[in-house]
Amino acid sequence: MAGLINSDDITTVKERSSLEDIVREHVTLRRSGSRLVGLCPFHDEKSPSFGINPAAGFYHCFGCGEGGDVISFVQKVENLSFTEAVERLADRLGVQLRYEGGGGRPREETHGRRSRLVEAHRVAEEFYTDLLLHHQAARPGRDFLRARDFNSAHVKQFGVGFAPRGGEELVRHLRGKGFSDDELVIGGLAGRGSRGLYDRFRGRLMWPIRDITGDTIGFGARRIFDDDRIEAKYLNTAETPIYKKSSVLYGLDLARKKISAERRAVVVEGYTDVMACHLAGVETAVATCGTAFGADHIQILRRLMRDEPGVAPARVVFTFDGDSAGQKAAMRAFRDDQKWASQSFVAVEKSGKDPCELRQFEGDPAVAALIEDAVPMFEFAVRTTIDRFDLGTAEGRVQALRAVAPIVASIRDRSLRPEYTREVAGMLGVEVEQVAREVSRAGKVTVQDDRAERHTPSCEEVAEPGPGEGQLPMPDPRDPVVAAERQLLQVLLQFPSVLRPGAVDLLTPESFSAPAHRAVFDGIRTVHAAGGSPSGQAWMSGVTQAAPTAVAGLISELAVASVPTRMDPLTGLPTSRYVEELFARVRTISLTRRISDAMSELRRLEHAESPDHDRSRELGVTLQGLQRELAAIKEGMS
Template sequence: MAGRINPEDIAAVKERTAIDDVVREHVTLRPAGPGSLKGLCPFHDEKTPSFTIRPANGTFKCFGCGEGGDVIEFVMKVEHLTFTESVERLAARLGMELRREDGGPRGREEGLGRRSRLLEAHRAAQELYATCLLERPDARVARDFLRARGFDGEAARRFGVGFAPRGGEELTRHLRGLGFTEDELTIGGLSARGSRGLYDRFRGRLIWPIHDITGDTIGFGARRLFDEDPVQAKYLNTAETPIYKKSMVLYGLDAAKKAVARDRTAVVVEGYTDVMAAHLAGVEGAVATCGTAFGVDHIKVLRRILRDEAGLAPARVVFTFDGDAAGQAAAMKAFKDDQRWASQSFVAVAADGMDPCELRMAHGDAAVRSLVEDAVPMFEFAVRTTIARFDLATAEGRVQAMRAAAPIVADIRDNALRPEYVRTVAGWLGVEIDQLRDEVQRAARASRQGADHRGARSPGPTPPGSPPPGPGSPGSVDHPDAAVPEPSHAELAMAIPAPDLRDPVVNAEHQLLQALLQYPDLFDADVVDRIGVEAFAAPAHRAVFGGIRTVGIDTSRSLTAWTAAVVDAAPLAVRPLIAELAVASLPTRMDKLTGRPTRRYADALVARVEEVTLAREVAEAMSTLRRLASDPEADSVRVREASVHLQDLQRRQAALREEGA
């Protein structure tokens, strides 16, 4: 066993190591008064920086959580190392050889702690993989894979990309020859044990080294290349080891951290090749997760480097996602964590759904830079993704979309921005500003009262690809908690509510149906085609009028035969209503000579119902025009056509009102 590290060497390590250089590998620092630097604490989550260092005396202190100490204690805490491992790591930075108190000779294994040994094994593995990619004939498939994606040999060297030999034991033999033990190789995830002994963890795959924030290799990502590969997964990653925790690692962060700190912008992409493409295109702040979703720990890592602090100008975090449903679902998941940032979050999705690597191949470096520069706010993406599930051309769709979008608007952190977003989203939906403002206020109240109430009152964002909520569907306003099977025709009919005659519009519909059933000869034959079933607001009236339309106005039949035909054509549930309509007295004066209603009365009823229909069309046209007017990319011809169409409908509406009067 090796003895303790010589105390003089420990003192020399502390004296010669600049604590601010070590801390900057994890935290972005800024001046905080004479002789002090400040940043977000790496040991607890905070929005206002309370972590302070004094380079002159080599100490740190967080006035939020109380952590403090010297540079060795900082490395121990932030990288979860032992005291010995921390001293060895700092000594390696300095190129300093450590002495042991016993003064005796020490072998390679004795001179290094376990973490250092694992890091050294990974460094040696990376070198072997990189050499194999460039020199081995069987690595041609890997080289072709990279070339097909726009990466040459220089790009491969820059990112340390390699190739795992197909034999299955070459890396293990190489590392054993360098003195590493079986336990070190298996604990580090480089080799695995089988019935015949150790074998390589990665075989016949393209390899990306995964570095920690300081640049040490701590794991690998491996892409399948050969059809005969017994492991079917396209990507394999190093399993969790003492030096590799995937929830806290971002691929490319060691290369990106300077740009992230300088520009206060981080770009989160989805894969290794996307990171390579982004960096080569000039987007130097690009990083990616390693086989896991972007989560809370990743946010904490980036926040410290971005200086994501309250009181500073907001930093910028851009997420790039594929344009498919999975990419949209990932974006919505990222949106749920948006409250954890003080920064402004953005989403970048290429118009044709390409990822950064594909975009660079198809359109060049400038296209990748433009993708990031043109990213839309996360809030806007979340709202547009949510309302895209609804048919905004209908009043029902707009109301449902408004209720789904309202909780998103209500959750905007900046109270000063919320009214502006209300106006913006109202334009996207094509609804009145006051209407959306009321819904947002209801959503905010519901949020304060608890998640369960909010779920029943105002459904929030759901993953793309889900059907729009509607009556009887899971998550709808009518039935928020359970799925409802598709109703039969008879069940649907039984559910038709009685018309509310207190509503003037419904009352006018009622009178029109009475007149049609009792005096069909007062109406032109084409009136039933001209009006349309959708003109009736009451479901029961729509069902009755549907029966009338099916039969058509036929004055050649007797009134009894015609009414019977209408009864047969209508749903069972409204047949009693037809019987009532066919005999109830009309609320109008009858002609003294004929004892019948006047033609003028019949025409006024038709005009009233037509006016309601036209009013709905006017509302739809106004909604369309609002949505087009709020879209900067809308075709000017379409805007002009929508405006002309609205004016035509309004003229027809005015003429109908005069006729009805």
């Protein structure tokens, strides 16, 4: 075991190492007087409180109190011991360290555990890449890449490789290079079974996962053989002393300088997507490694982009697949949008292609155009939320407005809210003032109340229905419209004999706003059309059987509840005037809703990029007919 590092060598490493260069690998800095400042790499913050004095070689964060010299910075940011940090810096400088008790030691003895594990990964990467490029057994891997327009030059550029299928080739190779069995297992390169060590990855395409400095610390492995015993498409290195997936972004070693210079980052979903973007000129692309994009990833990119208030806004663009999983990922990213100081964006290709497929089928310009045409995250969240609702009905528009209002209200830049309010009004086909009122109301509730009452939709709500979805919600009798519908259904169920001939035919299930009321009326209409008895148990039994089981309880409730009106003292039945007024009111509400729906559709057509003039004329004719029918009902009631 090596002894303590010679104190003169430590001084040499410290003096020759540029603190500024080391820090810039993790933080984008700007000059402030004699200092360089940026976002602290040791705690999450919105405004920069971390500074370095290059001349003195010291750093300090006025937010969390961390400070020290270049060695302590490397210790802290890379989770190394003092000895490992000095050795890492010495490697960068090409300085040969001396240890107490003798001169310099062989490379494999002087390196600490982290350095040994990193070196093992470097050797493994070379081994995998050589196999992919030159060995016959790796031809399926080459075919896979060639089918996606990647060639041998791209393989070398990104270090892609192939893990042999035998199961022990890498272990033998690394043992031959002097690595111990414990190092291979601890580093995640091998597993230990009853028969000894075996290769962790077998028969897969391999992508090296590197830290921000370019050291390979893990691998992502893609399934390419149908008979692979492990069905998962991707396997990633398990967490090790040098690899933590929540704080690593694939491609960051290649992208960090561009991200820092352009203050832009593009987050894609896979290794081949990163390759496609970089080859298409989008050199700021990165991807997560087998985990969702989270808070640690945000901190990494914010520090590099100088994503902070008071400076020109940085730009992060997320690309997602167009399927339900992509929507879930997008809405998950939206929930984290408040963690950025700047606005984030979303790019989704209309036909659902990911960047790799887009480059393959449409070329490099299409990939660049996809990123340039990204829409603000808020706009994407608004459209994704609205798409869940049926805008052809008043209920759907109201529900959509209530769901989307908290999103608009949460926009940090208040100057953008009026424009989004107008945009949402156009999307929904409602008045701008109605949207503004709902947004204002949403902005006044607390975050906790908002989550309880009208929370922003999560990815699960967008993409995967809950267990209760599809059941009919019970109507709220406090709603005046619902109350009128309820009274009419009570009359139809309890006193069908008072109906004049043809009265039931004046209505359809769509005349009722509450879905449960529609289902009940559909049962009534079915029995009535079949000539069922208009009174007694047979009537109720027939309606119950004809209506969905979900509303059986509601039917029994309506059949028993008291009708809120005085009965005719002679017949004991509701008066004909009362019944006619109920019919007229429900029909009036229904016609008014249909008129509103038609006018809303007209507004949406006017808002559309390519107006449908034929549909507009058709709606105009429909509106005239509905308005005449409504006028006739009102005249009959006067």
